[in-house]
Amino acid sequence: MNDSRSLTDFSRRRLLQAGAAGAALAASPFAINIVRAQGGPIRIGFPTPLTGAFSAEAQDQVRAAELAVKEFNDAGGFQGRKVELLVRDDKLNPGEAATRTLELIEKDKVDFIVGSLSAATQLSINAVTRERKVIFNSISQSDAINEAKDWSPYTFHEALNPHMTAGAVARYAFPKFGKRIVYLTADYAYGHEMVRGFERAGKELGATTLADIRHPLGAADYSAFLPRIQALKPDVLVLCNFGRDLVNSVKQATDFGLKSTTRIVAPVLLFTSRLAGGADAFDGVVGGTSYYWGMEDTVPAAKVFNDKFRKAYGGAVPSDYGALGYAGVRSVLAAMVEAKTTESSKVAEVLGRLKYNWYKGDQSYRKCDHQSVQSVIIVESKSKGMKDKNDVFSVLSIEQPNEANLRSCTELGFKA
Incomplete structure (x- = not known):
């Protein structure tokens, strides 16, 4: 553990930029400033849907965010102040x-x-934080939050966006x-x-x-859509939905027999959804993700992060959206240390x-x-040759x- 009095410019830069993943991430994750406390705790508000269709993903966000906070506090905090x-x-x-965001601020x-797990809720959170000039680092996919009309100097987007x-x-x-493509789409901004x-x-x-077939958020029954999809004879069925909706639609499409003629693709193929839906239902489904723990075999930073998560949570591995919770919090704290203040304008810079x-x-x-x-990361769900229950992609x-x-x-509306 390094004291700020002996922290060199080189080590600070290496910690913050993490240019060499193995060396930087194996070291203490935050520059430390252990001095007499100059106030109360630093507080990070974290709104996320703990109840509802995305609750499993939200719980993972919280666990990983708490890991980032614990790391920071264990390393001494900031000017003697701990983070809550x-x-x-x-x-x-929305x-x-x-x-909830207004209450957190006022x-x-x-x-x-930091937070959010819906394209709609993150825009409402951003509207509040933008007006009050408080940094918001969003960890949910959205295209709109990047557009000039919804953006502010205090708006940051840690997650992937749908366009990417x-x-x-x-x-x-x-x-x-x-x-030849058919889309089965959750009827809200994300879809x-x-x-x-x-x-x-x-x-x-x-x-x-061939068609963009829309369903309501939180739909349980997709049987009305499947005969139409089959009749269109698409090469690819793209499931533009999330969480429980993705689980239900994959299971029912598999049971209906669509895989015999059509390849199923999901833009966001969630680790939590795959665990919930099972190997047989998701077998062969291809999709994208911001993170998969199995990257640790080739990405040193992933191995370091996974090991910390395993140690904190009884051998569990982090999910994709969990990792975003970690990164969203850690980035803000790293910028705060570099700025030497909690003032939003300076931290945002x-x-x-x-x-x-x-x-x-x-x-x-x-x-x-x-x-x-x-x-x-492009992944494919597998049902054979798995090393353990988490080896799903x-x-x-x-x-x-x-x-x-x-x-x-x-294109986003920013002036050149």
Whole structure:
């Protein structure tokens, strides 16, 4: 453990930028400033849907975020101050998310907000934080949060966005599996943005949309849609839904026999959904993800992160959205240390130029919209040859970080 009095500029830069994953991440994760406390705890508000269709993913977000906080506090905190994580249930409801966020800022006096697990709730959270000039680091997929009309200097997006995710999956899947596409889409922002991303990438690949069939969020029964999908004879069925919706639609499509003629693809193939749905239902399904723990065989940062998570949680491995909770909190804390203050404007300035490698490889925030530029991992669910219960995916490909795969700043509404 390093004392701030002996921390060199080189080691500080190495810790914050994590340029060499193995060396930097094996070291103490945060620059430490152990001095007399200058106030109360640093508070991070963490709204996420602890109840509802995405509850499993939300619980993983919380666990990993708590790990980041514990690491920071164990390393001495910041100027003698420890960090507290204030978790609130947004119930997957935009109005509830806005209310909880307002309470966190006005009543609980949080310094920063990290969280969200829905495209809709993150926009309502961002509306509150933007108005009050509080940093919000979103850990849920959204295209709209990057657009100038919804953005602010205090808005950061740690998660992938649908344009990045769908584009990467399309570039992998459509040339291999066929170009006649049907979408089964959750009828809200996440689903709509995913379809847009697929169609945009698919246009360059010669793909054709046969139908975009929409279902309500939280649907339990997909039987009414399956005969129509089968009759269209698509090469690929893309399931643009999430969480419990993904589990239910994959199970029912498999039971209906669609896999005999159609390849099933999911833009976000969740670790938690695969565990819930089972090997047989998900067998052969291909999709994208921001993280898979099995990357540890080839990515040193993943091994370090996984081992810390295993130690903290009885041998469990982190999920994709769990890892986002960790990175979202850790990035804000790293920027705070570098800025030497909790003042949002100064922390945001540092956060915007942060280069880091917390768990999956090199990442950085794009200047115009604060989108985290990062890799997209393409995985396939497997039912055979698994080493243990968590060995559920094969990594097929990793699309490396590339700003060219994002919508341009001009398209998002930012002035050149």
